[in-house]
Amino acid sequence: MVGVAxxxxxxxxxxxxxxxxxxxxxxxxxxxxxxxxxxxxxAGLAEGRSIGGQTVIQLTGIVATLLWSVALxxxxxxxxxxxxxxxxxxxxxxxxxxxxxxxxxxxxx
Numbered sequence: 019m020v021g022v023a024x025x026x027x028x029x030x031x032x033x034x035x036x037x038x039x040x041x042x043x044x045x046x047x048x049x050x051x052x053x054x055x056x057x058x059x060x061a062g063l064a065e066g067r068s069i070g071g072q073t074v075i076q077l078t079g080i081v082a083t084l085l086w087s088v089a090l091x092x093x094x095x096x097x098x099x100x101x102x103x104x105x106x107x108x109x110x111x112x113x114x115x116x117x118x119x120x121x122x123x124x125x126x127x
Contacts, residue, residue, distance in 0.1 A: 044080050051076045 024031055031037070051072040056062035063072055098104065106115065116124035 047076050047080055048073060 023029070029036075052058065052069055054060040054063060054072070055069055063069070095104070105111075106119075110118045114124065116122055
């Protein structure tokens, strides 16, 4: 499913950072609401709190974090775009960033 979303939205995530940390983290946050229950061996829910109620709280936290991350990332990308640009020139890209920008070869072949 993540691969389909990456292709559809043209997301460049070659190391699957979002798939591992984003999806894995969100799953862990949601499962915390379940596994904290004392009947399942957890520390126990707060008084008057149910697994369903705690799941809603955890889901609210996930959505808030996602919105904050998207908004801040958008601002950061816009600032970087204005200050330095988001892409190097075609010649630099063709020659390779290691050699062109750093004066060294990334791979000796």
